[in-house]
Amino acid sequence: MSTPIKRLEIIKYAIELEDDDIIQSQLARLKSEAFDDELQGIVTALEGKNYTRAMAAITAWLQSQRAVTQWRDPQMAASKLELKALEERLRDLIDRRNARVQQLDEFNDLYFSRLGPLMQQILSLRKTLAELNLRRQQAEARRREEDYRRCQQYTAQAVEVLATLTQRWRDLPADSVQAADARKQLQQQSNLIANLLAEALELETGLTREEEPARQARDQANEEFEKYREQHHDVEVRLRKGKALSEEDRNELKRLWRQASKLCHPDLVADDRKEEANAIMVQLNQAKQRGDVKAIRSLVARLQHGFEPLMASDRLYDLERIRKRIAQVREQIDTLVNELAELEKEESWLLVSSLSNMEAYFAQQEKALHDVRASLEHQVSEAQVDAAA
Numbered sequence: 448m449s450t451p452i453k454r455l456e457i458i459k460y461a462i463e464l465e466d467d468d469i470i471q472s473q474l475a476r477l478k479s480e481a482f483d484d485e486l487q488g489i490v491t492a493l494e495g496k497n498y499t500r501a502m503a504a505i506t507a508w509l510q511s512q513r514a515v516t517q518w519r520d521p522q523m524a525a526s527k528l529e530l531k532a533l534e535e536r537l538r539d540l541i542d543r544r545n546a547r548v549q550q551l552d553e554f555n556d557l558y559f560s561r562l563g564p565l566m567q568q569i570l571s572l573r574k575t576l577a578e579l580n581l582r583r584q585q586a587e588a589r590r591r592e593e594d595y596r597r598c599q600q601y602t603a604q605a606v607e608v609l610a611t612l613t614q615r616w617r618d619l620p621a622d623s624v625q626a627a628d629a630r631k632q633l634q635q636q637s638n639l640i641a642n643l644l645a646e647a648l649e650l651e652t653g654l655t656r657e658e659e660p661a662r663q664a665r666d667q668a669n670e671e672f673e674k675y676r677e678q679h680h681d682v683e684v685r686l687r688k689g690k691a692l693s694e695e696d697r698n699e700l701k702r703l704w705r706q707a708s709k710l711c712h713p714d715l716v717a718d719d720r721k722e723e724a725n726a727i728m729v730q731l732n733q734a735k736q737r738g739d740v741k742a743i744r745s746l747v748a749r750l751q752h753g754f755e756p757l758m759a760s761d762r763l764y765d766l767e768r769i770r771k772r773i774a775q776v777r778e779q780i781d782t783l784v785n786e787l788a789e790l791e792k793e794e795s796w797l798l799v800s801s802l803s804n805m806e807a808y809f810a811q812q813e814k815a816l817h818d819v820r821a822s823l824e825h826q827v828s829e830a831q832v833d834a835a836a
Contacts, residue, residue: 451480452512455489455505462498462505526769531760533776538709540783545705547790554799559682561809565816567679570672572823577661577668579830584661586834595650602643609636685736696740703743704735710750714779717759717772 454477461469474493481487485508492501616629692700708731709715716724727746734742759772790796802808 451477451482451486452509454480455509458493459502459505459509462502523764523766523769526766526773527760527763530763530769530773530776531758533773533780534715534758534760537776537780537783538712538715540780540787541712541714542705542709544783544787544790545708547787547796549701549705551795551799554795556682556686557805557809559679560686562812562816563679563682565813565820567672567675569816569820569823570668570675572820572827574665574668574672576823576827576830577665579827579834581661581665582834583830591650595647598643598647598650602640602647605636605640605643609633609640612636692738692740697738700735700738700740700743703740703747704731707731707743707747707750710747715758717762719762 454473458470458473458477461467461473470493474490477486477493478490481490485504489501489504489508492498492504612629612633616626616633619626619629708728711724711727711731713721713724713728727750731743731746734746759769759776763769763772791800
């Protein structure tokens with residue numbers, strides 16, 4: 448009811464201002480809002496440019512409506528309009544973020560498709576090399592342990608010899624030549640024991656120090672390989688589903704998904720509709736992953752027609768709650784602006800947004816990865832030879 452009232456007030460003032468442009472712009476909208484015979488008569492008079500009859504009819508209709516229409520707080524109207532404008536800006540920012548994330552996802556899928564098998568071979572070689580290095584370290588640790596045990600045996604034997612030499616020295620006359628020789632032997636034996644103890648300490652320290660980094664490197668290489676393999680599998684599944692669609696359907700799927708997410712994104716809707724919006728977004732994302740254009744098209748139609756309004760500007764009629772929501776949306780806008788600024792500084796985005804020749808980029812990457820693979824194959828071969836020696 449309030450929309451025709453506002454529209455006719457504008458037309459009334461435009462007639463007084465003799466501004467036909469305003470009259471015609473509002474008339475086009477008024478025709479779709481004329482719900483009774485009086486309004487239809489006003490539309491007919493305005494179309495015929497019979498402004499005298501139109502003015503009289505407008506004045507009479509406005510007076511009749513004001514008698515039954517509740518007064519509307521101008522602050523309420525202004526706040527709802529402000530909230531609607533902020534919601535629209537937030538919707539645009541969410542769409543910009545989604546567009547960038549979608550572009551990055553598409554690039555990553557293409558990267559996996561073009562370079563994934565080569566990267567998987569490289570990670571497998573790194574995993575093999577890390578395992579061989581660990582085995583080499585473990586073999587070295589076993590050798591060190593054997594050396595350590597031998598060193599302990601030599602030390603024990605040397606201590607026994609030292610005890611025998613000490614007893615012999617004590618039995619000799621202090622000023623004899625034999626006593627002098629015995630003292631020299633005691634000193635030599637003491638030096639031998641000190642050297643053996645130092646060697647044993649070094650061997651003992653190396654038993655765990657050398658092996659642990661190699662074990663950590665092996666575990667990390669295994670983890671990276673398994674993680675990449677899972678990612679590559681997921682991408683292959685998505686790409687297979689994508690290939691089942693025509694290019695036209697793929698483009699429509701992306702367009703419809705963005706359109707739907709703008710209509711019901713949980714960050715956009717009123718608090719009492721967030722749960723419902725989350726459920727719809729889950730359905731949208733699942734349909735997108737399946738490549739189900741029909742399901743997304745149906746959800747978009749549901750959001751556009753016959754579905755209750757989701758936006759707070761369409762649902763709130765309490766001034767305090769509207770102003771609170773305005774503050775929330777402003778905060779969301781600031782957060783998204785900062786998020787977009789940070790995203791656009793990331794290396795991945797700088798790369799994707801700066802690539803003018805995608806084919807040349809992937810050809811260069813393939814060459815570089817072939818070189819890395821060849822180097823790793825050589826290292827693995829050498830490590831295998833060392834292990835067999």
